[in-house]
Amino acid sequence: MTNIKDLAKMAGVSVTTVSRVLNNHPYVSEEKKNAVLEAIKVSNYFKNINAVHLSKGKTQLMGVVLPFSDHPYFAQLLKGIAKQALENNYKLVLIQTDYMERRELEALQMLKQKQIDSLIICSRTCDLSTIEEHLQFGSIVLCENIKGKKASSTFVNQYKVFFDALEYLYHKGHKKIGYCIGRKSGANSHNRELAYREFHEKYSLPYHPEYIIDKCLYFEDGDKVINQINKLDKPPSALLVTSDQVAAGIVICCQKQHISIPDEMAIIGFDNEPIAKMMNITTIEIPLLEMGKNLFLQAVNGDITNKELSVKLIERGTV
Amino acid sequence: MTNIKDLAKMAGVSVTTVSRVLNNHPYVSEEKKNAVLEAIKVSNYFKNINAVHLSKGKTQLMGVVLPFSDHPYFAQLLKGIAKQALENNYKLVLIQTDYMERRELEALQMLKQKQIDSLIICSRTCDLSTIEEHLQFGSIVLCENIKGKKASSTFVNQYKVFFDALEYLYHKGHKKIGYCIGRKSGANSHNRELAYREFHEKYSLPYHPEYIIDKCLYFEDGDKVINQINKLDKPPSALLVTSDQVAAGIVICCQKQHISIPDEMAIIGFDNEPIAKMMNITTIEIPLLEMGKNLFLQAVNGDITNKELSVKLIERGTV
Numbered sequence: 001m002t003n004i005k006d007l008a009k010m011a012g013v014s015v016t017t018v019s020r021v022l023n024n025h026p027y028v029s030e031e032k033k034n035a036v037l038e039a040i041k042v043s044n045y046f047k048n049i050n051a052v053h054l055s056k057g058k059t060q061l062m063g064v065v066l067p068f069s070d071h072p073y074f075a076q077l078l079k080g081i082a083k084q085a086l087e088n089n090y091k092l093v094l095i096q097t098d099y100m101e102r103r104e105l106e107a108l109q110m111l112k113q114k115q116i117d118s119l120i121i122c123s124r125t126c127d128l129s130t131i132e133e134h135l136q137f138g139s140i141v142l143c144e145n146i147k148g149k150k151a152s153s154t155f156v157n158q159y160k161v162f163f164d165a166l167e168y169l170y171h172k173g174h175k176k177i178g179y180c181i182g183r184k185s186g187a188n189s190h191n192r193e194l195a196y197r198e199f200h201e202k203y204s205l206p207y208h209p210e211y212i213i214d215k216c217l218y219f220e221d222g223d224k225v226i227n228q229i230n231k232l233d234k235p236p237s238a239l240l241v242t243s244d245q246v247a248a249g250i251v252i253c254c255q256k257q258h259i260s261i262p263d264e265m266a267i268i269g270f271d272n273e274p275i276a277k278m279m280n281i282t283t284i285e286i287p288l289l290e291m292g293k294n295l296f297l298q299a300v301n302g303d304i305t306n307k308e309l310s311v312k313l314i315e316r317g318t319v
Numbered sequence: 320m321t322n323i324k325d326l327a328k329m330a331g332v333s334v335t336t337v338s339r340v341l342n343n344h345p346y347v348s349e350e351k352k353n354a355v356l357e358a359i360k361v362s363n364y365f366k367n368i369n370a371v372h373l374s375k376g377k378t379q380l381m382g383v384v385l386p387f388s389d390h391p392y393f394a395q396l397l398k399g400i401a402k403q404a405l406e407n408n409y410k411l412v413l414i415q416t417d418y419m420e421r422r423e424l425e426a427l428q429m430l431k432q433k434q435i436d437s438l439i440i441c442s443r444t445c446d447l448s449t450i451e452e453h454l455q456f457g458s459i460v461l462c463e464n465i466k467g468k469k470a471s472s473t474f475v476n477q478y479k480v481f482f483d484a485l486e487y488l489y490h491k492g493h494k495k496i497g498y499c500i501g502r503k504s505g506a507n508s509h510n511r512e513l514a515y516r517e518f519h520e521k522y523s524l525p526y527h528p529e530y531i532i533d534k535c536l537y538f539e540d541g542d543k544v545i546n547q548i549n550k551l552d553k554p555p556s557a558l559l560v561t562s563d564q565v566a567a568g569i570v571i572c573c574q575k576q577h578i579s580i581p582d583e584m585a586i587i588g589f590d591n592e593p594i595a596k597m598m599n600i601t602t603i604e605i606p607l608l609e610m611g612k613n614l615f616l617q618a619v620n621g622d623i624t625n626k627e628l629s630v631k632l633i634e635r636g637t638v
Contacts, residue, residue, distance in 0.1 A: 070394035220593035274539035
């Protein structure tokens with residue numbers, strides 16, 4: 001590949017002159033400028049952007065850590081981030097983790113090595129302390145309540161959202177309420193479980209660990225949920241389902257098995273995806289596009305802020 | 320930021336010695352090596368990966384151009400690519416285009432500037448000739464039949480798939496068949512339209528341009544399709560729907576409007592997504608994960624190959 005020295009030689013000028021031409025510096029004679037431009041044309045020279053990044057210390061690349069890119073929740077979040085990235089002339093580097101810690105560590109390593117300018121972690125497995133150790137290398141933004149820590153975040157108060165939804169079902173007459181989540185570990189799931197326990201204490205209801213069904217991520221998991229519930233002696237009469245996709249799968253499965261909704265089984269979904277509207281599913285709207293936008297801006301901005309977004313219960317036909 | 324000269328000064332050795340230590344060169348005395356390692360520790364020095372990329376001419380970054388990351392078709396394709404990227408120690412740079420040409424050109428520019436090593440274009444708006452001009456800067460792989468061109472590709476023969484599906488419906492007694500696609504432009508849509516026209520010629524059937532419904536991408540577009548069909552004097556009795564999501568939306572809408580499937584409306588979806596299985600939708604299975612894997616390997620490999628993947632009709636309850 002032609003380098004700046006080759007160009008200088010071809011044009012019969014100094015390396016400094018070539019550099020000035022490449023960077024549109026004003027003090028270059030027309031004659032020398034043309035000689036350099038001709039050399040660029042002949043040699044098909046183009047800047048290696050890595051050299052630019054090296055000298056500027058910036059890449060205009062932002063890393064996005066997410067467990068699955070094909071899950072509607074993360075796809076929507078990514079869409080919100082991508083829209084802002086585009087408007088701000090950033091490209092996104094996708095780090096799909098399948099919740100494997102070493103892949104998260106690779107993302108942090110990219111930040112350390114300046115391959116990316118900043119990092120958005122949509123969901124994590126690694127310790128918060130590991131993340132904090134990397135804050136010296138660039139901004140890192142998270143999707144969970146980490147107020148008081150040194151990183152930024154945009155989040156929904158999962159404890160409050162869960163507690164409110166449980167109370168809503170309780171006031172609709174439900175005493176046996178179960179819930180479906182993606183995974184049992186993770187900060188959000190911890191807060192949800194806490195809300196679930198404290199709700200049962202507040203209303204002196206018996207606590208059924210078998211009412212908590214995990215590994216529910218996709219539409220097709222709806223079948224699994226109903227099959228699991230069918231095996232219980234005392235099945236729940238209502239379900240909080242942390243994904244509209246799964247909620248829709250449950251609704252379809254109930255239809256097939258002639259389980260009447262909401263009489264025999266009430267369902268609240270999460271996110272207010274289009275499928276929830278179309279299938280008339282009561283759901284909790286999470287502003288995922290706004291969340292993505294905010295995460296991006298926090299990552300670029302670099303100030304440490306923690307922003308809580310509010311949610312909205314959309315009442316439809318499944319409760 | 321500490322650089323290699325600072326390290327040399329701190330350790331009291333030459334720049335060459337520091338470079339040797341950083342690159343694990345064997346001919347460095349234990350004493351000097353320890354001095355350098357101590358300086359690295361004290362200064363918190365780390366390699367700027369952009370310097371490494373500049374010297375190696377490789378970034379281990381692969382660009383992926385796709386119109387929408389939140390559409391299940393592209394999400395599955397991306398999943399297939401991401402799995403291979405992980406196994407081969409590549410990171411993906413996502414270039415979401417919304418089918419805007421300038422964003423595709425930006426991706427090609429990234430290849431030219433060596434910000435990425437190679438590029439997968441999942442769906443495009445720009446000319447093939449523009450892409451071919453950029454092949455000198457790195458490998459570019461496409462998702463369409465471009466045999467005889469200078470780029471690699473992995474694709475499904477959309478003409479044949481469409482023609483076969485139309486004949487299948489014809490032999491099931493359908494003479495009025497419509498189809499739903501994402502967009503009317505684009506190489507795949509062109510081939511589908513050709514198959515549709517030639518199918519009508521072969522069986523001397525009247526051609527209804529109003530049976531072609533475009534901008535069908537998401538579940539919620541099912542409503543639009545049925546509303547549009549309800550306005551026709553002679554509605555089609557069968558639909559080829561190039562996305563299972565949309566097909567599922569159509570099925571739900573038909574249920575709501577008491578349109579009997581398959582008696583009043585037969586439906587063939589595309590992709591064989593889990594939603595098609597769950598809703599018992601007849602569909603054409605496109606091996607998207609395999610396609611993604613192949614695209615990745617072609618991009619890394621760099622040889623020019625064109626691979627056609629075969630599809631499979633999955634007969635279920637909607638025809």
